[in-house]
Amino acid sequence: xxxxxxxxxxxxxxxxxxxxxxxxxxxxxxxxxxxxxxxxxxxxxxxxxxxxxxxxxxxxxxxxxxxxxxxxxxxxxxxxxxxxxxxxxxxxxxxxxxxxxxxxxxxxxxxxxxxxxxxxxxxxxxxxxxxxxxxxxxxxxxxxxxxxxxxxxxxxxxxxxxxxxxxxxxxxxxxxxxxxxxxxxxxxxxxxxxxxxxxxxxxxxxxxxxxxxxxxxxxxxxxxxxxxxxxxxxxxxxxxxxx
Numbered sequence: 664x665x666x667x668x669x670x671x672x673x674x675x676x677x678x679x680x681x682x683x684x685x686x687x688x689x690x691x692x693x694x695x696x697x698x699x700x701x702x703x704x705x706x707x708x709x710x711x712x713x714x715x716x717x718x719x720x721x722x723x724x725x726x727x728x729x730x731x732x733x734x735x736x737x738x739x740x741x742x743x744x745x746x747x748x749x750x751x752x753x754x755x756x757x758x759x760x761x762x763x764x765x766x767x768x769x770x771x772x773x774x775x776x777x778x779x780x781x782x783x784x785x786x787x788x789x790x791x792x793x794x795x796x797x798x799x800x801x802x803x804x805x806x807x808x809x810x811x812x813x814x815x816x817x818x819x820x821x822x823x824x825x826x827x828x829x830x831x832x833x834x835x836x837x838x839x840x841x842x843x844x845x846x847x848x849x850x851x852x853x854x855x856x857x858x859x860x861x862x863x864x865x866x867x868x869x870x871x872x873x874x875x876x877x878x879x880x881x882x883x884x885x886x887x888x889x890x891x892x893x894x895x896x897x898x899x900x901x902x903x904x905x906x
Contacts, residue, residue, distance in 0.1 A: 690766070690826035691781060692835045695789065696774035698815040699738035701729065733774045734846040739810030741800055743772035746807060748857040751775065751796050762788055767839045770857035771846065776839040778826075785823060793817045 701709075709728050713721045742748050748770045755777065759765040767778040781788055797816040804811045826832045843855035853864035 689781070690832065691779055691785065692824045692826065692839075693777045693779065693785070693789070693821055694774060694823075695793070695821035696733060696818055697738055697741060698818050699812065700740075700773040700818075701732050701737065705732060733771070734842070736772055736846070738773050739812070740772035741804075741807075741809040741811055741816070742770055742775070742857075744807055744809060745856075746803075747796075747800055747809060750799050751792075752857055754792050754795055758788075758791065762791070765859075767836045767859045769839045769842050769855065769859070771842060772848075776842060778832075778835055778839060785821075789821050 709725060712728065713725050716724050736743075742751060751770050752768070755765060755768050755775075762781070762783050764780040764782070765777070766780065767776075769776045779788070793816075800809060800816050801811060801814055803809070824835075826835065840852040840858060840860035843849050843858065844852055849855045852858070852860040855861055
């Protein structure tokens with residue numbers, strides 16, 4: 664029995680205060696971040712701000728506030744070191760086609776965006792990414808002067824959002840590719856070395872095909888990544904409901 668045949672997906676569940684949706688072959692937009700990428704004082708302010716907002720606005724307010732802090736480059740930003748970014752990118756690519764289909768990614772200095780079609784539970788995928796890279800980063804902290812404190816590299820939890828339809832799929836891919844541009848780290852999406860935009864630009868400009876039945880409607884098709892990914896710096900709005 665293979666690993667993908669022997670595991671049970673959890674459906675909707677909560678880990679800490681974050682909801683997760685774990686379903687086989689459902690396309691997922693995932694974000695996880697370094698442990699010091701948000702100051703504790705700011706996290707508390709975000710919680711208070713979200714708690715008094717109308718319920719239908721809470722996800723939007725939280726997403727925009729957290730996004731702004733992450734893109735400001737707070738914390739040690741260890742992933743900004745090329746050697747550290749390379750190790751993480753290699754881990755993302757390592758299990759492509761085995762544990763998941765990797766469709767898009769972007770390694771930012773203090774957080775990561777990934778678009779995948781999981782073949783095993785998300786929690787197992789995230790654990791494999793975090794466990795290896797955390798040990799590697801801590802072991803190389805002094806040598807590379809990464810600035811990691813308290814021997815804690817990643818936050819325990821992560822954000823995930825399943826892909827609703829084809830429009831959502833391309834909006835997410837466009838957002839992932841443009842995040843370094845929006846954060847002022849480069850002019851063009853394909854200039855950012857540690858992302859699928861760079862990989863696509865250096866392999867003919869074609870994204871990997873979306874596996875059949877991968878989204879909620881089963882309608883996502885192979886096509887070139889959006890032309891907006893090549894535009895100059897601008898913030899790309901995510902569909903309502905992203906974290």
